[in-house]
Amino acid sequence: MSAAVTDPWARTDSGSVRTLEGINPLAKLAAPLPAMILLVFVRDLATPLAFIAVAYVVVLLGARLTARVALLLFVALPAAALVIGASMSLWTDPARVGGAVLTHVGSWTLTSGALAVGSATGLRLAAIVALTLIAGLTTTGPDLVRASVQQLRVPYRVGYTALAAFRFVPRFGHELDVIRQAHRVRGSHGGRGPFAAIARWWGYLVPLLAGAIRHAERVALSMDARAFGAHPDRTERHLVPWRRRDTVFVVVFWLVSGAILIALFPWTV
Structure with missing residues (x-):
């Protein structure tokens, strides 16, 4: 008796669909x-922090908070931002950014300006990644x-x-698991x-x-059948329409983003 293989990409019409999962994918990318x-062009600390906060609020309210997602949001992303910020602080030339000397080891000097530049870089990259998680998760x-x-034709x-x-x-993953089990049954662990x-x-x-x-041959035969x-258009089994809520989501996100940029205006000299 063969075990049923579930399709991880299949739609599930459950009642636990969260807010973001009902938004059009293109809206979650455009927002x-x-x-x-x-x-990419900001250099302050406040603007990336504000967008990180916005992204976290949207993800926490609109996505399923699994253990993997929590690990990504609260451990992996902050740790990556910290490592990148520290690395950029070490590599920044203190003569070009100035600032008070924080520590001095041999010929290497860490200044407050270098630390600010490195921290801004780490936070900026973290903010960009956090915003991509809105659609990615x-x-x-x-x-x-x-x-x-x-929609995009x-x-x-x-x-x-x-x-x-x-x-x-996912099919490759399933077949690899079957092959591994077959090797274990035959005792060819090596x-x-x-x-x-x-x-x-x-x-x-x-x-x-x-x-x-x-599998590729079967897919090709299925497509030919x-x-x-053969035709310029195809009928769709699963529709992903652009609804009014998608427009509202994009417009509201743009307004919030504009308000943050206007309030903080990170390009002030």
Whole structure:
């Protein structure tokens, strides 16, 4: 009896759909995009912090807070910002930024100006990443492809080829798990150590590639059977419409972003 294989990209019509999951993927990309572009050119600390706060509020209110998401938001992203900020502080030439001397080790000097520049860089990158999480944590690849085909008029030959590629990824993971289990059943674990690991992965590679080729052939035959590419347009099974709430989300986010930039105006000399 074979176990049922679930499709991780399939839609689930459950009642626990959060706010952001009901927003069009293109709206979730368009809303933070101007802020992400302008953040490249800011140099202060307050503006990135404000956008990080906005992104966190939107994600926490509109996305599912799983353990992995919490780890990303509250551990990985702050740690990355801290490491980048510290690294940039060490690499910044204190002669160019000035400031009070904070510490001095040999010929190396850390000034308050260098620390401010490094911290601003780390926060700026963290803010950009946090804004991308608005769409990244609540959007699936297939929905983004469907929205691009339906709203941006991306040719469906390109879009649904990308959709088929998205569906290859979980299938590869499942087939790799099956191959590993088959190797364990046969006792061909290969021992321990790095060379044994390389040998094991080499043993996984050939059947995985063979399965990928077979699956690609089946997908190609399925597309041919459905006359894929024979007509200029295709009917859609899953619609991803642009609703009024998508427009409201984009406009409100733009207004909030504009208010932050006007209030802080990070380009003041």
